[in-house]
Amino acid sequence: MDYIFCNISWMKYYNGITREDQPRHGGHLIKDPSDxxxxxNFRDFNGNCYGYVRTGGDILLDKHFRSVPQGAKELQGVTVVFTAALNEEESRIVGWYENATVYREMVSLPLYEEDYLYFNFKAKVTDCTLLPEEQRTFSIKRSKSSTPQKGASKSNLWYAKSEYGRTEFIPKVHSFIRxxxxxxxxxxxLENLKEALPMEDLSLxxxxxxxxxxDDLYEEEHYKEAVLYYQAALLKEATYEAGFGLxxxxxxxxxFSExxxxxxxxxxxxxxxxxxxELLYVASDVILEKDKAPGYFRRLNELEGTPLSxxxxxxxxxxxxxLFRSYGQYLR
Structure with a gap:
């Protein structure tokens, strides 16, 4: 089993920066979190998680993994372990990807308008684990060296290749994850919401x-809770309004696929x-459904009275x- 360790900022959910979830490093708020x-890293984007770590260059897969041919652009089946600094002397494991694909070059995936998704790793969301803060108990002492004998490297990306890393540290991490x-x-x-319902007596x-x-929950941007109530409404009456809301x-x-x-x-x-x-066009456009998006785009313009030439x-x-030729592989 191949392992990669990534030092990242400390967050609660890694699902976007919010007022309640600001990135920290060593216990201190990061003043400018724009980059x-x-x-x-733990946002479900159409069934995948896309992980980022600041590397300062390419991930030289052929240098660090014996099974990789020279110049390889990706490596599959890797366990990516994310750690974050609790303070200046200690890091904790915050989560991991199993069966992940690691990319030699960071990918900049265009989404909508000028929004991009930046990542070095991809894994199915069902192979990803994020620990609640109180469960982040696996402690790693932070080393002052970029090639430590023991402890976490000061580099953002490290491989635990020392004798201690190979014979003691990685086996401990493996046992912790397993x-x-x-x-x-x-x-x-989908795993947590599909077919789920509100916790109340729906017969009443x-x-x-x-x-x-x-609808109220949707307007308040509580989308997960809105899903539960739309699904409950559909059990009562299979209407267009409830289906469209869902x-x-x-x-x-x-x-987007759902x-x-x-x-x-x-x-x-x-x-x-x-x-x-319009909804079908937007969803199919984001995930580059090249066999669907153009047809919905054309029909949308016809319905709006501005047919395309x-x-x-x-x-x-x-x-x-x-775009599909360049990025489609990352969205499947």
Whole structure:
């Protein structure tokens, strides 16, 4: 089993920077968090987690792993362990990816407008574990050396290749990961939300009240809770309004494939509407569904009264196809 260790900032959820979750280093707030790209390391983005560590250059896979051919661009099946400084002398394991793909060069994945996802690692969200803060008990003493005999390297990326690392430290980490059965932060959207319902007696609540609660939660940007109430409303009445609300909430949670599945079911059942086609276009565009996005883009413009010329359509089709060739592998 190949291991990579990454020193990153300390956060509670690694699901974006919020007022309640600010990145820290050594117990101190980072004054300018604008380039703390590890802030999204445990965000479920359409079934994957994308991990970042500041490397200062390429990850030289062929230098650090014997099985890798010279100049290899990626290595699969790696366990990536994320550590963060609790103070100046001690780090803790905050989480890990198993069965991860490590990329030689950092990937800058374009999302929407000028937003990008920066990452060095990718793993299925079901192979990713983020520990609650109180469960971050695996302590690693911080070394002052970039090539320590014991303890964590001061470098952001390290491999525990010393005699101690290979014979003692990595086996301890392996046992900790293998045997961990404590609580985990719930990061997998579909695994935790699909078919889940609110914790109340739904027989006492009407469809109308469930839908209103769901809509209110959505407007307040409590998308996970909104999903529960939309799903409960759909059990009462399988309406377009509840279905569209559910698809929209999943879209806000970056569950784009699930958004498309629900929205296309609505399209078959209730027929098309501008808002439904727009949602299908947005979701398919983000994940570069080159066989769907161009058609929804064309139809959306027709519904808005501004039909595309053939040139405009093929310009967009070629753009999506080119992006898919460059980035599609990272979204699957």
């Amino acid at each position: 703390v790209f590890e802030k999204d 045997d961990y059965e404590g609580p985990k932060v719930a990061i997998a959207i 609540v009407s469809y109308e009240d469930l839908l209103k609660t769901a 698809a929209n909430a999943y879209c806000q949670l970056n569950a 958004t498309i599945r629900i929205a296309e079911d609505l399209l078959k059942t209730f027929g098309e509407s501008r808002e439904l086609i 053939d040139r405009e359509y093929y310009d967009y089709l070629n753009e999506v196809t080119d």
